[in-house]
Amino acid sequence: MAADKFKGSLTAREVADALRAGVSRTAPTARVVRVPVADGGDGTLEAALSAGFERRPVTVAGPTGDPVDTAYARRGDTAVVELADASGLLRLPGPPAPWAADTSGTGQVLATAIEDGCRQVVLGVGGSCSTDGGAGLVTALGAQLLDADGEPIAPGATGLRAVHRLDLTALRTRLAGVSVVLACDVDNPLLGPGGAAAVYGPQKGAGPDDVPLLETALAGWADLVARVTGRDLRDAPGAGAAGGAGFAALALLGAELCSGVRTVLDLVGFDDVVRSADLVVTGEGSLDEQSLRGKAPIGVVTAATRLGIPVVGVCGRTTLDAATLAEAGFRRVWSLADHEPDPAVSMRDAARLLTAVGADLGHHLHQLAPTR
Structure with a gap:
């Protein structure tokens, strides 16, 4: 079981647990191994911990300043x-805060x-609430x-509009000898119609009047970084990830961009x-066109197919037709929408529906995967 989370419903581990419970009802002798996966976004930490990494708790400032208890995984x-x-x-204590987060x-x-x-850091980005x-x-x-008066800028995109000076001395000292991998499932640039503000700003509460202002703030930030570093990475794939956090990681942390799902695998x-x-x-909550652009299930299909192992999918819903799913490498796909048409239900x-799907999957194991 190598599924991603069902966003808003179940974690990757909970998905695997439900499917395993169903399979055990109809194929009790089947050995089921859980391998929770992610694409660099929500669930990346859980996947690492499930693989034996050690949890290191830490309390930090949340997206709007309130303390949150989180962790990093270490091996x-x-x-x-x-x-x-x-x-x-998920860490926002209230409504979206497109300027403050x-x-x-x-x-x-x-x-x-x-x-x-730690001298090697995998930074998974995705699920961001800020720009x-x-x-x-x-x-x-x-x-x-710093702003034009030499004062620290305010947090969030609000401060980004006022940034005038950038001093990287302490950052470079801290990062000496440290390598960073940017685990990312998107290839958006920082700016433009495919950039952080235009594509993802509205998902984070930015209205039509906010988006061009966010774009201007990000452009000014990119100009400053280019002047200070001598490199302009605003158009680099992944720079627009996580509200432009991808840009900062690439341009200022010297991060190497890698496929989020391949990194997690x-x-x-x-x-x-x-x-x-x-x-x-494998599977995820919504199996759709965006999935085909490098989300976790497609990464799993690619890896398993390379090893000659058949793959089936499970999802909350899918907008892809049977031919597209087959072309993507799925032998069969179960959708919860086939059992329950009401998305809210x-x-x-x-969990209950996935257990039923697991039971059906167990019934068909011999047809789906004859023992090699």
């Missing part, structure tokens, strides 16, 4: 930091991991972002775990 000198768990939508909490988690001796261009992230790591040792499997089950009763 050896490698840390896994999930932006969503420190600075994500920032990523400083994520930077604080990363700083703690470095102070604890601060990663200003909070780098400030928490030592960068000084490597962290959990996916290939070794499933090499002897007869069937892989499906989300509320996802």
